[in-house]
Amino acid sequence: MSDKGPSFRTFTNRRELLENILKDDEMEKVINKKINDISSLLARGYQLRTISKKLGLGKNELGILYDFAKTRNSIRHKYSKYDQVYMDTYSASYSTPENVAMYRAERLKDKSILDIGCGAGMASIFLSMYSTVKGFDTNEERVLMARINNKKYAGRAIFENGDGTKLQLMEKEYDTIYSDPLRSSSSRERSLEELQPNPDHIMDIYREKVREFVFDLPPFLHPERIKNIPGTLEYLSVDGDISRLTLYSNNDNRRIFQATSLTRNFSYMSDQRMKPQLGDRVMNYLFVPDASLFYSGLHGNYCNELDLKIISEEKRKALYTGDELIQNFTGDIYEVISVVDPDTLVETLKTKNIGRVILRYDSPDYYEEQSKIQSNLNGDDISYIFSFKERRIVCRKIN
Numbered sequence: 001m002s003d004k005g006p007s008f009r010t011f012t013n014r015r016e017l018l019e020n021i022l023k024d025d026e027m028e029k030v031i032n033k034k035i036n037d038i039s040s041l042l043a044r045g046y047q048l049r050t051i052s053k054k055l056g057l058g059k060n061e062l063g064i065l066y067d068f069a070k071t072r073n074s075i076r077h078k079y080s081k082y083d084q085v086y087m088d089t090y091s092a093s094y095s096t097p098e099n100v101a102m103y104r105a106e107r108l109k110d111k112s113i114l115d116i117g118c119g120a121g122m123a124s125i126f127l128s129m130y131s132t133v134k135g136f137d138t139n140e141e142r143v144l145m146a147r148i149n150n151k152k153y154a155g156r157a158i159f160e161n162g163d164g165t166k167l168q169l170m171e172k173e174y175d176t177i178y179s180d181p182l183r184s185s186s187s188r189e190r191s192l193e194e195l196q197p198n199p200d201h202i203m204d205i206y207r208e209k210v211r212e213f214v215f216d217l218p219p220f221l222h223p224e225r226i227k228n229i230p231g232t233l234e235y236l237s238v239d240g241d242i243s244r245l246t247l248y249s250n251n252d253n254r255r256i257f258q259a260t261s262l263t264r265n266f267s268y269m270s271d272q273r274m275k276p277q278l279g280d281r282v283m284n285y286l287f288v289p290d291a292s293l294f295y296s297g298l299h300g301n302y303c304n305e306l307d308l309k310i311i312s313e314e315k316r317k318a319l320y321t322g323d324e325l326i327q328n329f330t331g332d333i334y335e336v337i338s339v340v341d342p343d344t345l346v347e348t349l350k351t352k353n354i355g356r357v358i359l360r361y362d363s364p365d366y367y368e369e370q371s372k373i374q375s376n377l378n379g380d381d382i383s384y385i386f387s388f389k390e391r392r393i394v395c396r397k398i399n
Contacts, residue, residue: 011064012060013064014064014067014141015140015141015144017031017064018086018141018144018145018148019144021148022144022147022148022151028148031065032083032084034055034057034065035065035068035069035072036069036072036083037055038051038055038057038062038065038066038069039069039070039072039073039083041054041055042069042070042073043073048062048066067088067089068086068087068088070089071087071088071089071091071092072085072087074092074093075087075092075095077097078095078097078098079097079098079122080098081152081153084152085120085122085145085148085149085152086120086145086148086149087120087145087149088120088141088142088145090119090182091119091120091122091142091145094119094180094182094183095119095120095122095123096122096123096126096180096216096244097238097243098122098126099238099262100236100238100243100244100262101122101123101125101126101127102126102129103236103260103262104123104126104127104214104246105126105127105128105129105130105131106130108127108130108131108176108178108214109130109131110130110131111131111132111175111176111212112131112132112133112172112173112174112175112176113127113131113132113133113134113174113175113176113177113178114133114134114135114136114164114174114176114177114178114210115127115133115134115135115136115157115164115177115178115179116136116164116165116177116178116179116197116202117136117137117138117164117179117180117181117182117196117197118135118136118137118142118143118146118157118159119137119139119142119146119180120142120145120146120149121135121142121143121145121146121147121149121150121155121157121159122149123178123180123216124146124150124155124157124159124178125146125149125150125153125155125157126153126155127157127178128150128155128156128157129155129156132156133156133157133158134157134158134159134160135157135158135159135160136159136160136161136162136163136164137159137161137162137164138161138162138163139161140161143159143160143161146159147159164179164197164202165197165201165202165205173209174209174210175210175211175212176210176211176212176213176214177202177206177210177212177213177214178213178214178215179197179199179202179213179214179215179216180215180216181195181196181197181198181199181215181216181217182195182196182197183195183196183218191221191225192217192221192225192226195217195218199213199215199217199226199229199247200228200229202215203229203249211250211251212248212249212250213231213247213248213249213250214246214247214248214249215246215247215249216244216245216246217245217246217247218245219235219242219243219244219245219295220242220245220295221245223255223257223297226247227255229247229249230249230252230253230254230255231247231248231249231250231252231255231256232247232248232249232252232256232257232258232269233245233246233247233255233256233257233258233296234246234247234248234258234259234260234296235257235258235259235260235291235292235295235296236260236261236262236292237259237260237261237262237263237290237291237292238261238262238263239263240261240263240290240291240332241291242291242292242295243262245295254271255271256269256270256271257269257270257271257273257296257297257298258296258298259290259292259293259295259296259298259302260292261290261292261330264290264330266290266292266330268293268298268301268302268330269298270298270301272301273296273297273298273300273301274300274301274304275300276299276300276303276304276309276310276318276320277303277304277307277308277309277310278309278310279309279310279311279320279321280309280311281311281321282311282321282336282339282388282393283309283321283322283323283336284322284323284324284325284335284336285321285322285323285324285325285326285333285334285335285336285398286319286320286321286333286334286336286386286393286395287303287308287319287320287321287322287326287329287331287332287333287334288317288318288319288320288331288332288334288360289302289303289317289318289320289330289331290330290331291316291317293330293331294316294317294318299318299320302330303318303320306322306326306329307322308320308321308322308326309321309322311388312361312386312387312388314361314362315362317360319386319388321336325398329399332397332399333397333398333399334384334386334395334396334397334398335395335396335398336393336394336395337352337383337394337395337396338352338393338394339388339391339392339393339394340391340392340394341390341391341392342390342391342392345373345385345392345394346373346376346377348394349373349377349379349383349394350376350377350379352379352381352383352394353379353380353381354377354379354381354382354383354394355374355377355378355379355380355381355382356374356377356381356382356383357370357373357374357377357382357383357384357385358370358382358383358384358385359385360384360385360386361385361386361387373385381396382397383395383396384396384397
């Protein structure tokens, strides 16, 4: 390298680099700065050849650090110490965000936990702040990353390279086995069979030794595909989007559905999913339940209690209506301004001083349709447009 510090000529691959910086804190500081320098230049749009010249890095040097630098840009919103942790591309894509990991750690506090398939270690690290945790992974490099990340967060987890599904690794009794299995990013149809390690396989091995199993599953996995494993299915949202689907399975043979919104500090659960009350007209307000309620199938339960009526349900949301404003509603609230035919929509928007519209209904040509409407507007306000029975509902967003 061109600056002071260790030379990459002593490292032929990423594993050797990780082993050495785990042992040498001063070396890690130099490497960490290099990674952040690369990350900054990548974020500014520089090509690798230019980065190599600017930082005086050879092809091998840059090749070893590039993946760490690239992933730091992608996890900026997920971790408070994003500029210090070490992750490969896969780990960065599927690792548990810090706020979700802390929530789960508190939920599982005061337990002894075995993490099977710990990856770069982030879930285990946060679990270890409230519990005793040991993580296993078959990928040696990711175990090294986990150990480095553990130091960064002052975690108390222990990480080992090995197959957590092997019985001989169960050297002590654990309260809980946790696993966030590997999954194929290219798979179109989510299923338990594609996950590695497979949750069914883990439970078959450790059923007699462990009281509780916790699995992070693909968020859009249909409940019918995991009906053979009882327990609580928690659909967790952050900022209105689904972040995690977690299965908590213990000695309770019931299927319980739970909707949790971290952003709204809300949780709702039931062992039954109720059908919504049907509405045949648009009332004063529209309500779109939080994603956790929608994907858990509990929006009917929740909205029935509030005497709201459903008027449409699409692939990613349900639309309810009611005459009264419900200030503490868990989801988005809209005030209805007008209900009009599509051919009079633009004229109505003009009279309301609307300059921008957000379409909240499924449209095969969303951007084309939005652009066509907005090209005829010159107002200052924003309107949200819904669809009901071939008509358009013009709304103002309240929350």
